[in-house]
Amino acid sequence: MREKKYSSVRVLKGTVSFLIDRKALLTLITLGLTAVLLFLFSTGVGQMYISPWNVLKALTGAGSSFEETVIFSLRLPRILTALFVGIALAVAGGILQGMIRNPLASPDIIGLTNGASLAVVSFLAVFSDSDNSLTVSIGWLPAAAFLGASATAFIVYLLSWNNGMSPVRLVLIGIGISTLLQAGTTLMMILGPIYRASQANIWITGSVNGSKWMDVQILVPVVVVLVLAAITQARNINVQELGEDAAASAGSRIQVQRMIMLLVSTALTGTAVAFAGGIGFVGLMAPHIARRLVGGAYGALLPVAAVTGAILVLAADLIGRTLFAPLEIPAGVFTASIGAPYFIYLLYKTRNSQ
């Protein structure tokens, strides 16, 4: 790693003070601008093209009323969902990787996504009558997904508790439970009606299609609160990454902190999955991309990962609805096709530094 230059920030006469890594700040600003531009562009693209400038005008209330209607009632909910789902998944993945101290850790691997998938498939199978129509409102689907993810986290946590929770055991049990859940999902899809299977399949791949303001109203505040909670934990994650003994002797209350981190991570994943389905890759790879860009200190890593995640999902959604228009392809298909080549490039660039 290159030597870092820090600037110190003191607020309230030194009550709150912290160091800012200048290079990380620069990276964050660059990525943030990219995200904003992508956001404006993506909002403008669709059946009717609106230039980014006009989008900006419409957003500030100075555009034509027709464009405002299109943007506010049709495009914006979907794009905001993509944005915040990306942030949620990336931060959730970042926390888990730090806590478990394994580069392969992600919300998928400890079964959160699979738990949500099983809940959704069961929901579709149980509540559909003989004519393949649902007997309850589809609006309950996110609730089912969230419930599935939380229940899975609870079970995995409970099973791996044994005089405290060790990350390795958590992951191993998580893998076991997640394959079991996946088996359950496959079984439900085979046994359930075929029409529901294809509907469930699209949900599992992950899509932000059809998001409404109602969803956004729940999603945005929840994600904002949880991400702030995650950032307050950044220091603790840094310490946890040193290993259990080092963290304990540095004065960390390891078990309590782990529980908080797991809770935040689960809540973020559960929320993201509830509104967008199982969008893969973001939770696993966005933190790695961030690590390659700004190094492993979590104070810088988490925000950069969050913005990276947002860019990934925004771009994936943009490509998914324009590349083969009018055919819509779930965003989950593209997150990896954009992210993976970039990640491999980063891996190549930083091949000698480790």
Next chain:
Amino acid sequence: MLLKKSAQRAAGLLFFTLILLFLICASIVFGYTNTSWKMAVDSFLAYNGSNEHIILQTVRLPRALIAASVGASLAVAGVIMQTLTKNPLASPSVFGINAGAGFAVVLAVTLFSVNSLTAYSWLAFTGAAAASFGVYAIGSLGREGLTPMKLTLAGAAVAALFSSLTQGLLVLNEAALDQVLFWLAGSVQGRKLEMLKSVFPYLAAGWILSFVLAGKLNLLSMGDDVARGLGVQVGLVKGIAALSVILLAGGAVAVSGPIAFVGIIIPHITRAIAGIDHRWVIPYSAVMGAILLLLADIAARYIIMPQEVPVGVMTALIGTPFFIFIARKGFNSK
């Protein structure tokens, strides 16, 4: 670990091998068509061309042998991957094997309308090999050569890339989805003996290579520097280990399609039973992997008869409770 002395481990291995042999016979006898043990023996000694004999010889026998070889190969490949990446979460799929195989098959189906299982098997093998060579090459970039971290990351990225491309192709072409869905679910059903015969040399080579490497893998698991200090040619050993993973997991995916779980779970179960010495872990894993897949395949025929459950689903249903038990117990005694 449960078995501490060499004599105990040898006895344990013998015991599990006997179970394996019994399960192979059971897999031949049990199924939808009613057959008896006597009929099965007769079909080998005095083949009379009756319906039952035809089923025993052309359906059940290949299926049992394929399940056993695929299970054994996947488990051994899993052991090597976990040692090579020094990561307990690694499995052959981290090498991009399953994703590469799936992509090759789906690409060929959408572009060239290929639709024979034999063609699938060669496509899968090629795709698996190409993906894993790619992962290996990316993981070896840089001055230090192949490091576990780079291998793990490169593998995860390449696997994600290929599986998303596969998903994309399938979304665009729903007819192809119908055609390959049963292959993508992974199954040992309906495969001909010829398919096993054509990949068997690769699997056998993989087994032999990994048995030969076992001692070196013990040294490698202590870290590259220690291994080098003890006279191991680290680069060469890693290369051969990677080659045997490609042979084993590539061959397995070629016959049966991607079957998850066996490669990741069996090594942990084995280590809990027989310790961490690869000279024991590898043969144990081979036998346990074969047992799990045979057991899963037999159960898959009965659960929703006359339909069949994909065997990958069954491995998870059978293996998980046992695995959770071992994981809790194993870490308790540590």
